[in-house]
Amino acid sequence: MSELGEQLYLDSATLTPLLKRLHQSGLFSRTRNAEDERQALIRLTEEGRTLQQKARAIPENMRCATQCDDSTLQAMKQQLEYLRARLIENL
Numbered sequence: 294m295s296e297l298g299e300q301l302y303l304d305s306a307t308l309t310p311l312l313k314r315l316h317q318s319g320l321f322s323r324t325r326n327a328e329d330e331r332q333a334l335i336r337l338t339e340e341g342r343t344l345q346q347k348a349r350a351i352p353e354n355m356r357c358a359t360q361c362d363d364s365t366l367q368a369m370k371q372q373l374e375y376l377r378a379r380l381i382e383n384l
Contacts, residue, residue, distance in 0.1 A: 321337050
């Protein structure tokens with residue numbers, strides 16, 4: 294879960310309720326790590342894998358909807374990451 298929080302830039306107070314709803318929806322299973330019971334291991338269910346496959350189309354759909362090429366989208370992503378970093382520094 295900590296890795297997921299880092300990738301999504303979400304703290305545990307935000308991530309935990311979100312994961313609880315997704316778990317209740319049957320999209321993943323959660324088990325404790327046998328080596329460190331403080332850690333929860335998350336695995337997609339069949340329903341979660343189906344949704345994951347549908348989500349793979351999102352980047353291409355975004356390119357079509359925005360009519361931006363990859364380099365433009367990458368530049369915007371970098372600008373947003375820079376902005377996020379500056380905001381975090383000043384909170």
